Amino acid sequence: MSDVPAVPEPREVSTWLTDMDGVLVHEDVPIPGAQEFIARLQESGLGFMVLTNNSIYTPRDLRARLLRSGIDVPESAIWTSALATAQFLRDQRPGGSAYVVGEAGLTTALHDVGYVMTDHDPDYVVLGETRTYSFEAITRAIRLIDAGARFIATNPDPSGPSQDGKLPATGAVAALITTATGRQPYYVGKPNSLMMRSALNRIDAHSETTVMVGDRMDTDIIAGLEAGLRTILVTTGSTTQDQVGTFPYRPTFVHESVADLVDLVDEWAQRG
Template sequence: MDTSSIDYWLTDMDGVLVHENKAIPGAAELIEQWHRQKKPFLVLTNNSIFTPRDLSARLARSGINVPEEQLWTSALATAAFLKDQAPGGSAFVIGEAGITTAMHEAGFVMTDVDPDFVVLGETRTYSFEALTKAIRLINAGARFIATNPDVTSPSAEGPLPATGAVAAMITSATKREPYVIGKPNPMMFRSAMNKLGAHSKRTAMIGDRMDTDVVAGIEAGLHTVLVMTGIADDAEIARYPFQPKWVLQSVADLLDKDTSKGDSKTKKDS
């Protein structure tokens, strides 16, 4: 595969760089290669619970060096979108530090009195009182925003209800669909490219999911790379009418030849 035309890189985190908080072989080396080559990159995640500082520390514990300014979350993308829509606006926010910090830094006032927006993020402790307030505010005219569409999130005990599942409950009560910022909305990638000052023709997205990473990358006009270290397999790839530009066994296949001898399985070369 020829990546000489790619100047900017976006990559998913879970299933691409880490799995259950352990670095996937080749991930730390690829990040170091980008640092060494001064390749602009961002690590993306739909998770809106954690701040970039939290995620940088989590990756560091796995042996992967990603400074906080090179992390882009659905919370940051949501805050950037709303700052463009209504600078200095107000919002009723359900979520944890990731989304509340991003909204504060974007200049929003947090309020439960006639807000411009109701913003639903992910939290481990959804409050019935807060959800009731959100429903009433949306019915009163607040615009409904969700950071991401994921219906479950993992935990040691098993899946937990996440933003998408709770958004569906609010929609059922209000008859209002949220505008969802995170993947597979290509806006997540476009906002990341804006942060990098990148052009789509020279940017690649690495992911492990056909239904989020690959489809959003295609719709954003990016080169798409699917790695087989997450949930995708050959049967999963075959289910979709679209295909990634490249399919690799892991990110190790992106290492320079003098760094790794990983073999790639290329869907299409250019």
Template sequence: MSQKKKSSQSSKDDESANKNERSRAIECWLTDMDGVLVHEDEALPGAADLIGHWRDNDTPFLVLTNNSMYTPRDLAAKLSRGGLEVAEEQIWTSALATAAFLADQSPEGSAFVIGETGLTTAMHEAGFVMSDARPDFVVLGETRTYSFEAITRAIRLINDGARFIATNPDVTGPSAEGALPATGAVAALITAATKREPYYVGKPNPMMFRSAMNKLGAHSERTGMIGDRMDTDIVAGIEAGLHSVLVLSGISGKDDLAQYPFRPAAIHDSVADLLKQLKD
């Protein structure tokens, strides 16, 4: 092997070793749910072992989801049925992040909320009063039954001065019959009628990760995050200053990387490969 090739190989080996060291130095982890730990409600290879590894080593972690429909208790039960044992205290949703953000913005405020129990419960627990009489905020989340009447009321309240907040920008959600309109699509409808853009709290806003770190009492320099989407998980992780890990078990594949001007700190086929690295 030529000296030049040896030098190149040595550089690659050093880079790989440095990435391994950075992964092992992480003290807290945030991980996306769908496409990372589960697929169609079934645990992905390595997911249960990774969670077990964190638990055995007393590593603080949170499982994140942009879905605002369900409470952490609902999601913990759903994960358990799929083969993953995660306590409800270890689940962080866009609904919880939204409620935490608004509680900081306007303690004990009022809100007109469109969403399911995951969002309304989070808002109540954050001290908000649900009201359609001159509320401080209109908060839009995900629901399977968007009401034209509720959307109309939201439009009028925003035109009257209520601040517009949405849990996440996802425009579609999955169902057995195919794609369903989600929070981002309905937000676009309201924006078209009011000329007011919502503030999105969920991914790709790094606010989602920062609020999760606040819950853990974690620092960005010692926190890693795992995601399957370059356009939400990875960009938000980078902007939050986290050690960002892309797994190829979900949405983004290797062929997609070229279209983005940023890169994750590490790429693995699945969390099973990440776990091997953490144990090495």
């Protein structure tokens, strides 16, 4: 059940954006209602994108991961912080070069937009998430930034979940590099609304008729708010119902899980 009205303000919803971890899955375990929610979006013909700050995997990898959980999301409907970062760099400096600390999701995205990977006088140092951070790679990144490379990071998340507990994530390593260099990175992923707008542009959608579903007030909800979207917080992930009131902004709606949204897909699409 929700603590907000079940019917939104009288505007149609023609596009849905949704976070992945904490909304659709916990690790590789589907959250109840996620399979039905995505299936209903597919059946409705509405535009939708699954967004994630995880830059480790390519959309093909993430599609396979979701399929193992019984959730069928087309590769073209997955938008990662790595893809958003690559698009941002292509627009800023076409055909540039980068020293990358990250994995296949990030290096593939940069290659696909024509970037050259190099450790010799790169235009950018690009930091993404990886499970194999090395002291040597971080040291090289620090020295290149000191030499004038611009510092970009895919997302500011300081930690990520695992079955054994927290893992250090991009934001934590970025803080280490910032401490050593005195240079702050530009973060492209959530909560930067740039990631939302790039996803909307990808599917030719408009903020006025789009809803963002997320589990974190400090990334998903604020990014959707700043991009002009209506927002739905589901309490199956990071932010609990009790924590919502501690933030200086609020989501448009709060629901227990995406299971509450299945029947709303058609209902909201017909409003206007």
